[in-house]
Amino acid sequence: MCIRDRDIAKLFNEKFGTPLDATPEQLTQKARELLREKYLKADIGISGGNFLIADTGSIALTENEGNARLCTTFPKIHIAIVGIEKIIPSMTDLDLFWPLLASHGTGQNLTVYNTILSGPRQTGETDGPEEMYVILLDNGRTNLLAQKEQRQGLYCIRCGACLNACPVYKNIGGHTYNTTYSGPIGSIITPHLKGMKDFKHLSYASSLCGKCSEVCPVKIDIHKMLLLNRRDAAAQHDNTKSEDMGWKVWKAGMQKRSRMDMIGGKLKNFFLKFLFKKVWGKYRSMPEIAPKSFSKQWEERNKEQK
Ligand code: SF4
Numbered sequence: 001m002c003i004r005d006r007d008i009a010k011l012f013n014e015k016f017g018t019p020l021d022a023t024p025e026q027l028t029q030k031a032r033e034l035l036r037e038k039y040l041k042a043d044i045g046i047s048g049g050n051f052l053i054a055d056t057g058s059i060a061l062t063e064n065e066g067n068a069r070l071c072t073t074f075p076k077i078h079i080a081i082v083g084i085e086k087i088i089p090s091m092t093d094l095d096l097f098w099p100l101l102a103s104h105g106t107g108q109n110l111t112v113y114n115t116i117l118s119g120p121r122q123t124g125e126t127d128g129p130e131e132m133y134v135i136l137l138d139n140g141r142t143n144l145l146a147q148k149e150q151r152q153g154l155y156c157i158r159c160g161a162c163l164n165a166c167p168v169y170k171n172i173g174g175h176t177y178n179t180t181y182s183g184p185i186g187s188i189i190t191p192h193l194k195g196m197k198d199f200k201h202l203s204y205a206s207s208l209c210g211k212c213s214e215v216c217p218v219k220i221d222i223h224k225m226l227l228l229n230r231r232d233a234a235a236q237h238d239n240t241k242s243e244d245m246g247w248k249v250w251k252a253g254m255q256k257r258s259r260m261d262m263i264g265g266k267l268k269n270f271f272l273k274f275l276f277k278k279v280w281g282k283y284r285s286m287p288e289i290a291p292k293s294f295s296k297q298w299e300e301r302n303k304e305q306k
């Protein structure tokens with residue numbers, strides 16, 4: 001049993017009294033017992049939708065667990081809340097999009113359960129809800145559509161490949177972004193969905209290595225979008241005074257080596273701690289700047305050798 005399985009077994013033991021050494025199969029069986037009952041009794045099931053199919057008016061769902069099928073078929077009413085950017089022209093486009101999503105999301109040729117829902121249960125049918133509603137969600141998406149250069153963020157099929165490739169996301173994890181969509185794609189669309197002023201900092205949470213753009217199956221130029229967001233934030237004067245001041249000092253320092261070396265490592269470490277003491281978190285240690293910069297050491301070494 002791996003560590004994660006043991007953790008889950010411990011949690012199930014605490015909450016539901018299953019044995020501490022329960023196997024994954026036994027835990028799955030227990031979860032099924034507990035959840036089936038809830039699905040059977042629920043009046044309303046709420047789902048999202050991976051795609052909206054324009055020519056048939058259907059929603060397409062793709063999943064590995066089968067929980068979306070339970071929630072869309074057992075309760076009396078099914079409500080699907082789907083972002084407007086999920087519309088694809090025709091049923092035949094799924095031929096491309098389903099395998100694209102599966103292979104870039106989880107490395108499968110095709111996800112296990114794929115469902116197309118075109119309405120509630122019809123006369124003579126045994127399964128399905130009595131009523132079905134599709135809510136088209138804008139929630140800032142038309143703001144993004146209005147941005148000619150950045151609207152390609154709406155191409156996203158939510159495969160998550162850019163998250164798995166991103167060195168920043170891999171280290172800090174999804175919760176740190178504090179947004180619905182995390183990782184590189186979250187960083188480029190959230191400032192437009194929720195406001196540049198409060199979310200522009202996400203566009204700076206990147207080393208601009210370009211790995212995200214490289215792996216994106218729909219070819220969103222993600223790292224360029226990050227730069228465009230930074231440009232827009234600066235142009236809209238959404239930076240606070242202290243940020244502007246910080247960038248000015250940084251720019252002045254970076255333009256001349258001698259300026260960078262004017263203050264030693266000790267002082268640099270002090271400023272680093274002072275500036276980031278609130279945001280760094282108490283469980284992470286600050287990076288330590290060497291007492292002497294590389295160029296200083298190089299200079300001294302060359303002098304010694306002469
Ligand atoms: S931006 Fe591209 S790689 Fe990232 S989740 Fe969307 S489709 Fe996948």
